[in-house]
Amino acid sequence: MEGIVLKTIDYKEKSKLVYLYTKAGLISVKALDANKTKLGFVTTLNQVEFEMTSGKLPTVTEYSLKKSFYSIYENLTKVGVLTPILDVIFHLEEGVNHSRIYSFLIQTINELLATEEPYMVLSVFLVKMLAVFGIKPELKKCVHCSRTTLVNFSSLDGGALCDSCSIYHEKNCNLLNDFQQLYYVKDYQNLSLNLTYNEILDEIYQYYAIHANFKLKEYHL
Ligand SMILES: [Zn+2]
Numbered sequence: 001m002e003g004i005v006l007k008t009i010d011y012k013e014k015s016k017l018v019y020l021y022t023k024a025g026l027i028s029v030k031a032l033d034a035n036k037t038k039l040g041f042v043t044t045l046n047q048v049e050f051e052m053t054s055g056k057l058p059t060v061t062e063y064s065l066k067k068s069f070y071s072i073y074e075n076l077t078k079v080g081v082l083t084p085i086l087d088v089i090f091h092l093e094e095g096v097n098h099s100r101i102y103s104f105l106i107q108t109i110n111e112l113l114a115t116e117e118p119y120m121v122l123s124v125f126l127v128k129m130l131a132v133f134g135i136k137p138e139l140k141k142c143v144h145c146s147r148t149t150l151v152n153f154s155s156l157d158g159g160a161l162c163d164s165c166s167i168y169h170e171k172n173c174n175l176l177n178d179f180q181q182l183y184y185v186k187d188y189q190n191l192s193l194n195l196t197y198n199e200i201l202d203e204i205y206q207y208y209a210i211h212a213n214f215k216l217k218e219y220h221l
Contacts (some may be wrong), residue, residue, distance in 0.1 A: 002049050002066065004106065006086050008042045016042045021089050023099040030059045045069040045109065069109050078112055080219045081122040087217040088129050096132050111188055119197035119221065120188065126204045127182040135211040139180050153179055155207040175203060197221060
């Protein structure tokens, strides 16, 4: 099985409980004598191949390191943005497409490793993941009347607004445009956001606070 280590906690003497995300979802396994023989298996963000025993709380029997993302730890901002990213993964519900999310998580961490814009990687991740929780913003038509002449985005309303439905809001085409870019982006290099990351992340956090059924651990600039 392949997975990425998200968190480890001490478990009895010399052992650790390791939480991994895999193509089958979140799992936790025991790593016995962890500090001596399983160092590569108990390091957060290590991508590993492993075998484990069966049962309710399995024990890892062997593993090999596929990739280490350890150099992310040399950059404090990158470490910071990992907090909400991993928090989202810990809140995934049953029945979601873990295989797809696993690939996206690995892609996100690879982007984070390479980027000079950690907040961009965080913003893309958080906006794209809204769909997984069933709370994707409506970005192509007005959330109230389905008109497609859009002038605004409202977190409270859950998406784009047309001119006549947004009389109580300040017009903010920039915010709408940024959410559209973040949601639909394929190549991160093509992103050209209008707002600052401070502004855009505030709005994304607000969106989660209103629509998600968990309290996201935020990381601010
Ligand atoms: Zn409308």
